[in-house]
Amino acid sequence: MIFKQIADMINMGLVVLDEDLKVHFWNRWMALHSDIPADEIVGRSLFEFFPDLNEPNFLRNCRSVFTFGNFAFFSQKLHRYLFPLRPVYSDKTPFDYMQQSCTMGPIRCRDNRVQFLFLSVSDVTEVVKYEEQLVEMNSKDALTGIYNRRFFETSLQTEFKRSKRHGRALSLIMIDLDYFKRVNDLHGHQVGDDALRAFATRVQSRLRQSDLLARYGGEEFVCLLPETDGPAARDLAEELRRMTAETQWVCREVELQLTISVGVAQSRPEMDGFETLLKKADDALYEAKAGRNRVVCYD
Template sequence: MNEYQQIFNTINLGLVVLDRELNVTAWNRWMELHSGMPAEKVIGQPVCDLFPALCDNSFIRIVKSVFAFGNYASYSQKLHKYLFPMKNPHGSSAVFPRMQQNCTFGPIRNDNKEIIAVYISVQDVTDFVMYEHKLIQMAKIDGLTGIYNRRYLDSRLTEEIERSRRHGNPLSILLLDIDHFKKINDTHGHLCGDYALRKISELLQELVRTSDILGRYGGEEFLCILPETSHEQAVVLAERCREQIATKPLACEDHQARITISIGVTGQHRDDTLDSIKKRADDALYQAKREGRNRVCSCPAASEPNP
């Protein structure tokens, strides 16, 4: 083996060469190892026969452009996840069953400067993607309850307000607060308080629909974003949450506690901002508290005509 062949076969990078008919003409050791396909089974075969899923629009567009223009091209993990479907060789296969890849393409020319082949390099970026995934999770999940945090709720609510305005779909939000939470903490201790927060998060998560976005908004306050939900539907859902929480006793250590929640409901107005919609939900919640707690109050959309 000459020195370039040695590099080709020992480099920690997948290297593949395709001819103009998209037949594989080179397949290095790294590719053999990760694909489980030995070079002798692959060389001479059309790459689209070997990997039918690979021949989507982007891949073909890139290969054709490299043959036509001799450019350097990239196929990024961010847009496509991976090019060659291969097993994730790291401990993260529960999250990413496939190896995540960044690939680059470039032309190979003969002595007459004609492009006769395209090379593809395949870089395994699964580890980086996994770190990124963990960071994204940490940035949007509340550590205690495992539901979304305030930061994520604010950014999602901003997006949902914009989306609802664009498509003309309704949007509602619920602001929920545990009644007399301070008393739970004071009489049963903070561990019980934390347990109550977790338990109620769990219950609420089961009660809301999968398209709803539930998170912990502050100490004992929760926010639930209800996309494509009218004010009336939101009130029904809020009432169901309130009722279910009130009827389920919470057992913490040897105490049995009955916990209730108050809920403020509001629907989106035409000119709503993040602050204005939250303010109305907060006003409705405050009203529910003032009227004796364990109840749902709502602030209907002012732009709706009165019945």
């Protein structure tokens, strides 16, 4: 009696299935969130109501509970959810369905045989929402909205390893906005900030989905270009240089003339680490900055 009340009052979903995967118990939380009352679903196969669960992974976990008395954990990261339920605060969440963390385990009868399995369903939508916000804050540059240096460096390591392993091309472009301090000094930081945002948006629109644009420092940007060899990266760099110089930049009603210096490097078999590729692009940028408004490639 007490346990039935607890099962119905608890703020999580509880489902009990028999060996034929028919619903034996469906708590009030499940009824309220799924709009399926217990008396409608109890005694019937779970798959009549949730056909998407009738797939090898779910069935394998059910078998492992009945065979070994095992526990199975359905993480939100991999599964998102087991039951397609509405999010509680549906107007304030980016998810179509409630994000869930579910656990499955055995319920034994007196002779210790596994007679039923239970499924507990926890609503983790809010936690996931905050987690995604944190991940975004940790990977994006607050001013421009493009990736930050930390994210770029992690991606560079991964892409460098991948290009080495598969012998695929990888190039890196480093960009510096020429005389940018003057923009800030002459027109104020708000105009400078707007210019950085406008420049990042413009460059981003020119890149492929697989390329990665990040803000590396104050007015320095980097483009990581997987599957791109040196000549193609040089062409892109040249196009960005021309595009920047030819654009009439207007920020907060101030007309600006911007130019960029660009260093380009491509990954080579003899490079022992991603740091070398970064150093080569940086060296090329240093050389480009000697003349301004130009592209230098490391060969």
